[in-house]
Amino acid sequence: MPLRLDARDAGFPAAFRSLLGMKREVSEEVDDAVKAIVSAVIAGGDAAVIDYTSRFDGLSLTPDRLRVSDEEIDAALDRCDAEALAALRVARERIETYHRGQKPTDWSATDALGVTAGWRWTALESVGLYVPGGTASYPSSVLMNAVPAKVAGVPRIVMVAPTPRGETNPLVLAAARLAGVDEVYRIGGAQAVAALAYGTDTIAPVAKIVGPGNAYVAAAKRRVFGQVGIDMIAGPSEVLILADRDANPDWVAADLLAQAEHDTAAQSILVTDDPALADAVEAAVERHLATLPRAEIAAASWRDFGAIILVPDLASSIPLVDAIAPEHLEIEAADADGLAARVRNAGSIFLGSHTPEAIGDYVGGPNHVLPTARSARFSSGLGVLDFMKRTSILKCDPAALRALGPSAIALGRAEGLEGHARSVAIRLNL
Amino acid sequence: MPLRLDARDAGFPAAFRSLLGMKREVSEEVDDAVKAIVSAVIAGGDAAVIDYTSRFDGLSLTPDRLRVSDEEIDAALDRCDAEALAALRVARERIETYHRGQKPTDWSATDALGVTAGWRWTALESVGLYVPGGTASYPSSVLMNAVPAKVAGVPRIVMVAPTPRGETNPLVLAAARLAGVDEVYRIGGAQAVAALAYGTDTIAPVAKIVGPGNAYVAAAKRRVFGQVGIDMIAGPSEVLILADRDANPDWVAADLLAQAEHDTAAQSILVTDDPALADAVEAAVERHLATLPRAEIAAASWRDFGAIILVPDLASSIPLVDAIAPEHLEIEAADADGLAARVRNAGSIFLGSHTPEAIGDYVGGPNHVLPTARSARFSSGLGVLDFMKRTSILKCDPAALRALGPSAIALGRAEGLEGHARSVAIRLNL
Numbered sequence: 076m077p078l079r080l081d082a083r084d085a086g087f088p089a090a091f092r093s094l095l096g097m098k099r100e101v102s103e104e105v106d107d108a109v110k111a112i113v114s115a116v117i118a119g120g121d122a123a124v125i126d127y128t129s130r131f132d133g134l135s136l137t138p139d140r141l142r143v144s145d146e147e148i149d150a151a152l153d154r155c156d157a158e159a160l161a162a163l164r165v166a167r168e169r170i171e172t173y174h175r176g177q178k179p180t181d182w183s184a185t186d187a188l189g190v191t192a193g194w195r196w197t198a199l200e201s202v203g204l205y206v207p208g209g210t211a212s213y214p215s216s217v218l219m220n221a222v223p224a225k226v227a228g229v230p231r232i233v234m235v236a237p238t239p240r241g242e243t244n245p246l247v248l249a250a251a252r253l254a255g256v257d258e259v260y261r262i263g264g265a266q267a268v269a270a271l272a273y274g275t276d277t278i279a280p281v282a283k284i285v286g287p288g289n290a291y292v293a294a295a296k297r298r299v300f301g302q303v304g305i306d307m308i309a310g311p312s313e314v315l316i317l318a319d320r321d322a323n324p325d326w327v328a329a330d331l332l333a334q335a336e337h338d339t340a341a342q343s344i345l346v347t348d349d350p351a352l353a354d355a356v357e358a359a360v361e362r363h364l365a366t367l368p369r370a371e372i373a374a375a376s377w378r379d380f381g382a383i384i385l386v387p388d389l390a391s392s393i394p395l396v397d398a399i400a401p402e403h404l405e406i407e408a409a410d411a412d413g414l415a416a417r418v419r420n421a422g423s424i425f426l427g428s429h430t431p432e433a434i435g436d437y438v439g440g441p442n443h444v445l446p447t448a449r450s451a452r453f454s455s456g457l458g459v460l461d462f463m464k465r466t467s468i469l470k471c472d473p474a475a476l477r478a479l480g481p482s483a484i485a486l487g488r489a490e491g492l493e494g495h496a497r498s499v500a501i502r503l504n505l
Numbered sequence: 506m507p508l509r510l511d512a513r514d515a516g517f518p519a520a521f522r523s524l525l526g527m528k529r530e531v532s533e534e535v536d537d538a539v540k541a542i543v544s545a546v547i548a549g550g551d552a553a554v555i556d557y558t559s560r561f562d563g564l565s566l567t568p569d570r571l572r573v574s575d576e577e578i579d580a581a582l583d584r585c586d587a588e589a590l591a592a593l594r595v596a597r598e599r600i601e602t603y604h605r606g607q608k609p610t611d612w613s614a615t616d617a618l619g620v621t622a623g624w625r626w627t628a629l630e631s632v633g634l635y636v637p638g639g640t641a642s643y644p645s646s647v648l649m650n651a652v653p654a655k656v657a658g659v660p661r662i663v664m665v666a667p668t669p670r671g672e673t674n675p676l677v678l679a680a681a682r683l684a685g686v687d688e689v690y691r692i693g694g695a696q697a698v699a700a701l702a703y704g705t706d707t708i709a710p711v712a713k714i715v716g717p718g719n720a721y722v723a724a725a726k727r728r729v730f731g732q733v734g735i736d737m738i739a740g741p742s743e744v745l746i747l748a749d750r751d752a753n754p755d756w757v758a759a760d761l762l763a764q765a766e767h768d769t770a771a772q773s774i775l776v777t778d779d780p781a782l783a784d785a786v787e788a789a790v791e792r793h794l795a796t797l798p799r800a801e802i803a804a805a806s807w808r809d810f811g812a813i814i815l816v817p818d819l820a821s822s823i824p825l826v827d828a829i830a831p832e833h834l835e836i837e838a839a840d841a842d843g844l845a846a847r848v849r850n851a852g853s854i855f856l857g858s859h860t861p862e863a864i865g866d867y868v869g870g871p872n873h874v875l876p877t878a879r880s881a882r883f884s885s886g887l888g889v890l891d892f893m894k895r896t897s898i899l900k901c902d903p904a905a906l907r908a909l910g911p912s913a914i915a916l917g918r919a920e921g922l923e924g925h926a927r928s929v930a931i932r933l934n935l
Contacts, residue, residue: 159919162912173622176612184606191856192603192870197849199883200827213920246919282882301738304883308731329928336924368923397630415898419627426621426900429932433925434901437916438909440622441897452712453629453734455895465885467871468845470856471864479868482592486867489589489676490643493798494766495863498759502859 077343077357077381082391091384095398095449099311099340099380109265109294116269121277127266132208132239134261138277143248143259151248159214159246166438167218167253173440174226177459183468189475196463198228199304201279203271204256205286205296206247208237208263214250215436219443219457220285221254227462232256233281235271237263263288265295272299285457287444306461310448311340314432315401315421317389318356319408320349323428327352328359330405333433335376336369342380344399346392353383393417400451403432422451476502507773507787507811512821524812525828525879529741529770539695539724546699551707557696562638562669564691568707573678573689581678589644589676596868597648597683603870604656607889613898619905626893628658629734631709633701634686635716635726636677638667638693644680645866649873649887650716651684657892662686663711665701667693693718695725702729715887717874736891740878741770744862745831745851747819748786749838750779753858757782758789760835763863765806766799772810774829776822783813823847830881833862852881906932 080090115123121138128134152160183193202224206217217234224232234251236243238261251259260278262270268288274280283304284296296305314334318327331343347353360377364370386392389408396404400420408414411426418424422445425432436443444457471479480499487495499505510520545553551568558564582590613623632654636647647664654662664681666673668691681689690708692700698718704710713734714726726735744764748757761773777783790807794800816822819838826834830850838844841856848854852875855862866873874887901909910929917926929935 156915156919158915162915162919165909165912166916172616176614177624182606186602190869194607194871200849215916215920301878301880304880326928326932329924329931333922333924333928336922363924363927367927369921373924411900418896419630420894421896423897423899426898427902429903429906430899430901431906431928431932433917433922433928434906434909434913435897435899436925437913439620439899439901441624441899445897446894448731450731450734451894451896453894456897458895460890464850464876464881464883465888466848466851466881467853467865467875467886468856469853469860469865469869469871470841471860471869472857473859476859476861476864479595479864482595483864483867485586485588485592486596486645487863489586489592490645491798492763492766492863494759494763494793494803495866497793497797498756498763498861498863501759502756502861 081385112265113269120275151245154245169440188478191470201231201281203281203284204234206236214246217250224462233258235267268295313342314403315344316405322407324355335373339375341376344382511815542695543699550705581675584675599870618908621900631661631711633711633714634664636666644676647680654892663688665697698725743772744833745774746835752837754785765803769805771806
């Protein structure tokens with residue numbers, strides 16, 4: 076049974092706070108192991124990576140077989156299911172189109188004093204994309220991470236993906252090819268993250284590492300941060316559905332379960348002003364679960380972290396939505412656009428009854444790498460800007476320096492930084 | 506004596522790598538102490554903050570005296586040096602004008618299939634700004650952190666600044682007033698970071714914490730990351746000056762020392778194609794040091810981390826610049842604009858002989874919070890985007906879902922996520 080809350084109950088504020096405070100991430104004690112692996116890769120390079128790959132993935136490699144060859148990728152494309160491959164092409168095209176609009180523009184202007192100020196965006200010189208092995212090896216995630224990097228203009232995109240016992244997901248390699256990934260290595264875990272960050276004889280280092288992974292990968296990314304950039308550390312996925320009496324309970328239940336099937340730690344929340352819909356959705360969830368292949372996972376997520384919150388009216392639920400700051404927000408209600416406009420904190424919003432979140436996972440166009448665990452209060456989904464950086468530019472002519480210099484000198488002295496003041500004064504003969 | 510390197514020497518590549526690998530940060534073992542402080546503030550709230558403030562700052566407070574009153578800020582403004590206050594107004598105005606251009610625009614479009622996709626930027630709901638006490642209490646940093654947040658539209662900007670033994674820097678309070686900071690608290694250290702992240706009875710929590718601080722503050726920011734957003738953890742400051750024979754050695758030396766006077770761990774590097782300039786700058790540094798108030802700090806930085814690199818020509822130095830990825834890059838050379846255009850990695854660029862970096866520290870307009878320690882390879886200086894986040898928006902009408910649905914279903918099934926596929930199929934009666 077999921078949690079049932081009613082915003083009109085006296086105990087609601089406390090119950091809602093406890094919902095917000097729910098810990099869904101299992102913190103595994105992997106830091107020491109990861110520290111040793113990263114150090115070993117820094118010291119041992121390819122040999123260390125090969126050693127860990129043999130131990131953890133049961134795969135015996137040599138330096139020249141770390142990289143997946145173009146021929147292997149060609150062969151993988153041939154093995155792909157034609158329908159899935161066609162869908163992947165649709166997805167790639169739509170993701171690219173959406174993200175092209177995110178390319179930022181440079182700016183520069185000279186003001187009345189003669190000061191030219193501006194900024195310039197440049198692509199990162201190289202990016203590493205981590206792709207998990209096993210069941211969490213999603214070709215859609217390859218596109219969602221690599222396409223924005225490509226749109227940004229990153230000249231070198233490297234992918235690492237473990238292939239336990241040599242098994243590769245051909246669609247993952249196909250996605251890499253479609254997205255324009257430049258190099259693919261069949262390695263994973265903390266050793267792959269360390270190789271990307273510090274480089275080996277075979278693998279040149281990258282400037283930033285993105286992509287999802289297990290606790291070891293997450294710990295390794297945290298550890299190499301600073302040496303390279305990293306993206307967010309994603310937590311379990313989550314959806315909040317705002318629905319009114321006109322919503323179809325079967326559809327709402329399907330969407331709650333699409334989220335819940337990801338992970339026993341995923342979270343699906345329904346917020347509604349209609350008690351009858353709440354009951355109907357709860358019943359529909361049970362019906363769907365009877366035939367869902369991943370029912371065990373989805374049922375555990377729904378039981379342990381699911382919630383149904385009754386509110387007097389949907390407008391009054393906006394502060395609750397902002398406090399939860401859901402990764403995915405679906406609004407299946409009469410005034411979906413009006414409600415959406417009032418939401419401050421959400422990673423992504425899906426409007427209306429014909430926009431199930433799964434469309435956004437694959438082919439909508441927007442990115443599916445989104446802030447989890449309330450971090451939509453302060454961060455955004457992955458995009459082109461994550462693969463670029465901004466350099467500010469300043470240029471004074473002699474007259475501009477004469478005009479601005481005295482203020483800089485005054486502030487330098489006020490801050491006790493006489494050297495700052497002098498570097499200006501010396502040019503003005505002050 | 507700073508390091509002297511010549512790019513034509515056989516040993517240059519190794520020497521340059523070792524320059525890149527130089528560790529300038531002192532890693533202090535403060536994590537255990539910070540962990541205890543954060544836990545105590547979560548559990549004890551105001552009382553814990555007051556207790557630590559008494560112990561660490563020698564300041565005895567009550568909950569109602571945590572906040573600096575408007576009257577105290579008025580009084581601080583009256584105590585400020587008039588020239589410094591006027592300069593602060595100039596700085597605020599110029600910083601605001603520059604950052605206004607960074608406000609991103611929302612976007613949305615409906616494509617031929619009937620899919621509406623777009624994104625919306627919203628300001629963070631609240632931001633906390635840490636301002637160090639003592640000698641590193643810089644009013645200019647208050648402006649550089651608070652003005653972009655204000656431009657972004659953050660409705661609640663909170664500042665914390667320790668006041669050891671009750672001493673406040675009036676210009677810091679004046680900067681807070683000028684920048685539109687909404688609340689100021691006279692607390693600091695890890696306890697202030699914890700109060701901002703988790704809230705107390707007196708201090709409501711914020712969504713993100715920015716601003717510089719000592720090792721305790723940095724460790725506390727790392728620890729509360731996730732609960733709130735944080736900005737980068739800044740390392741010691743650095744400048745790289747590209748100069749040719751026409752550069753004025755006295756001016757170049759002054760700029761190297763303006764950087765070096767920040768911190769014994771700061772780094773100043775000169776790259777030139779002119780051996781005579783290299784010698785003249787080195788001599789000028791010694792002359793300047795004789796009269797610089799912070800000569801002891803600047804001399805240590807120049808001795809331990811300073812470097813002069815001779816290159817055959819400045820164009821060939823661009824790969825070195827990109828590898829160093831300096832926080833500040835000054836180009837005092839004939840073709841400054843042309844050289845700048847070829848640089849990929851730099852936090853900020855200062856063009857020509859009349860743009861000393863100190864102008865950018867105070868009144869140029871661009872932000873002075875910039876990526877250090879080679880992180881300009883993958884990150885940008887502080888700006889308006891750091892105080893906003895993007896929500897993606899997707900809306901399908903029934904026809905759009907019919908057009909896109911089959912691709913989503915194919916990919917859901919290919920990834921083993923039947924629940925995803927069903928959430929689409931159920932709407933299409935598939």
